[in-house]
Amino acid sequence: MPTRGAMLLAAPCKMTSLWRAKNRRRRAVDFNQIIDRRGTHCSQWDGMQAKFGVSPKDGLGMWTADSNYATAPCVREELQRWVDHGIFGYTWEYPEYKDAVVWWMKNRHGWEIDADWVLTTQGLGNGIALCLDVWSEPGDTVAIFPPVYHEFRIKIENAGRVVTECPLVRDGDSYALDLEDAQSRLTGTEKLLIWCSPQNPSGRIWTVEELRAVSEFAKRNGMILVSDEIHHDLVYAGNKYVPTDVAVPDGRAHTVYLTAASKTFNIAGMRTGNMIIPDPDLRMAMKHRLHTLNYSPASLGLHMICAAYTPEGAAWVDEQMAHLDGNRQLFDAGMQAIPGVWSMPLQSTFLAWVDFAGTGMAFEEFRARIRDTAKLAASPGPQFGTGGETWMRFNLAGPRPMIEDAVGRLQTAFADLQ
Numbered sequence: 001m002p003t004r005g006a007m008l009l010a011a012p013c014k015m016t017s018l019w020r021a022k023n024r025r026r027r028a029v030d031f032n033q034i035i036d037r038r039g040t041h042c043s044q045w046d047g048m049q050a051k052f053g054v055s056p057k058d059g060l061g062m063w064t065a066d067s068n069y070a071t072a073p074c075v076r077e078e079l080q081r082w083v084d085h086g087i088f089g090y091t092w093e094y095p096e097y098k099d100a101v102v103w104w105m106k107n108r109h110g111w112e113i114d115a116d117w118v119l120t121t122q123g124l125g126n127g128i129a130l131c132l133d134v135w136s137e138p139g140d141t142v143a144i145f146p147p148v149y150h151e152f153r154i155k156i157e158n159a160g161r162v163v164t165e166c167p168l169v170r171d172g173d174s175y176a177l178d179l180e181d182a183q184s185r186l187t188g189t190e191k192l193l194i195w196c197s198p199q200n201p202s203g204r205i206w207t208v209e210e211l212r213a214v215s216e217f218a219k220r221n222g223m224i225l226v227s228d229e230i231h232h233d234l235v236y237a238g239n240k241y242v243p244t245d246v247a248v249p250d251g252r253a254h255t256v257y258l259t260a261a262s263k264t265f266n267i268a269g270m271r272t273g274n275m276i277i278p279d280p281d282l283r284m285a286m287k288h289r290l291h292t293l294n295y296s297p298a299s300l301g302l303h304m305i306c307a308a309y310t311p312e313g314a315a316w317v318d319e320q321m322a323h324l325d326g327n328r329q330l331f332d333a334g335m336q337a338i339p340g341v342w343s344m345p346l347q348s349t350f351l352a353w354v355d356f357a358g359t360g361m362a363f364e365e366f367r368a369r370i371r372d373t374a375k376l377a378a379s380p381g382p383q384f385g386t387g388g389e390t391w392m393r394f395n396l397a398g399p400r401p402m403i404e405d406a407v408g409r410l411q412t413a414f415a416d417l418q
């Protein structure tokens with residue numbers, strides 16, 4: 001350990017790297033360790049009875065997008081060091097934090113950003129609400145491409161804005177954009193387009209051409225493009241995610257980019273996300289609003305992200321993706337074995353998107369089997385908007401035995417179809 005004098009003088013991230021240099025060792029990562037989260041006030045398990053009527057005593061939490069395994073050792077150790085430090089005073093978006101974000105975007109995504117462009121939020125749900133607040137008025141309309149992360153619609157409606165749905169179309173094993181149809185649905189009063197890349201719930205990774213087309217669509221119709229890229233680290237081998245800003249560098253004047261370490265490192269409860277805003281006018285408008293709201297970041301969130309956005313954190317993400325790849329293969333094979341059930345092949349995210357249309361059952365019937373027979377708390381497809389009517393979404397970010405258990409329960413719940 002550094003001497004006491006050195007620790008007192010060292011800036012937080014310098015303390016971190018000193019400590020890390022002396023303690024660098026290979027740490028075992030066990031994504032299969034079962035950690036009982038029940039009774040910890042976590043939404044995933046302790047909230048499932050109230051939300052879905054599934055008891056945590058014998059049910060499985062597979063709905064909200066956090067993971068049922070521990071975060072990276074480097075993140076936990078960093079948090080432990082701050083716990084040992086014992087003082088949790090005020091902080092600000094200090095340069096080492098922004099540099100860590102800059103480093104991550106460049107090294108993981110080939111995205112060159114300027115540290116000045118980074119503003120923090122209390123998570124990306126908060127980021128979306130802030131964008132609605134800054135760039136639209138009550139009564140304005142906001143475009144989305146369903147089926148899409150249900151909170152887009154909820155945030156828009158909570159803010160007194162109106163949703164314009166521009167549904168995705170099915171294209172073989174995936175989804176595609178139909179921008180001609182989308183154009184015909186716009187009312188002309190849209191102020192924002194809230195966009196999800198990679199896409200939740202389908203895991204679709206958009207091509208450079210699609211990203212350009214969406215950016216152009218937003219610009220042509222006078223909309224600010226809010227590009228939610230929260231799932232961008234969770235990409236399966238063989239797929240290539242391109243940041244919207246890399247695909248469309250000339251789209252900056254009308255785009256706000258949202259990213260976070262929360263899904264990647266399972267630290268969503270730290271409520272820390274980033275708004276990356278290259279355009280000075282857009283950034284100034286957001287900064288001003290953050291200031292009037294008296295926003296300032298939570299110190300532990302920033303410290304943990306500094307530790308996450310490092311080579312050690314990156315190596316852990318690679319191991320996590322190998323684990324998730326095994327989970328999705330196991331889960332997809334299990335679903336494809338049930339007649340009439342089909343799990344969309346994921347390009348990214350740990351959220352399986354499963355279609356029950358082929359069973360011929362009404363939504364309430366297959367949902368009841370999943371809830372009451374399989375006892376799985378999973379997300380209902382209709383909440384994701386048009387196109388989600390016959391679907392359910394299952395969170396696969398758990399120990400492998402839990403996914404095996406879920407597959408077995410689902411196969412039993414639909415055994416009569418065999």
Ligand SMILES: Cc1ncc(COP(=O)(O)O)c(C=O)c1O
Pocket residue numbers: 065122123124125126149196200228230231260262268271272273
């Ligand atoms: C696409 C997308 N955006 C935003 C969020 C919410 O992020 P946060 O927990 O940072 O508010 C989620 C959570 O599942 C998400 O999937």
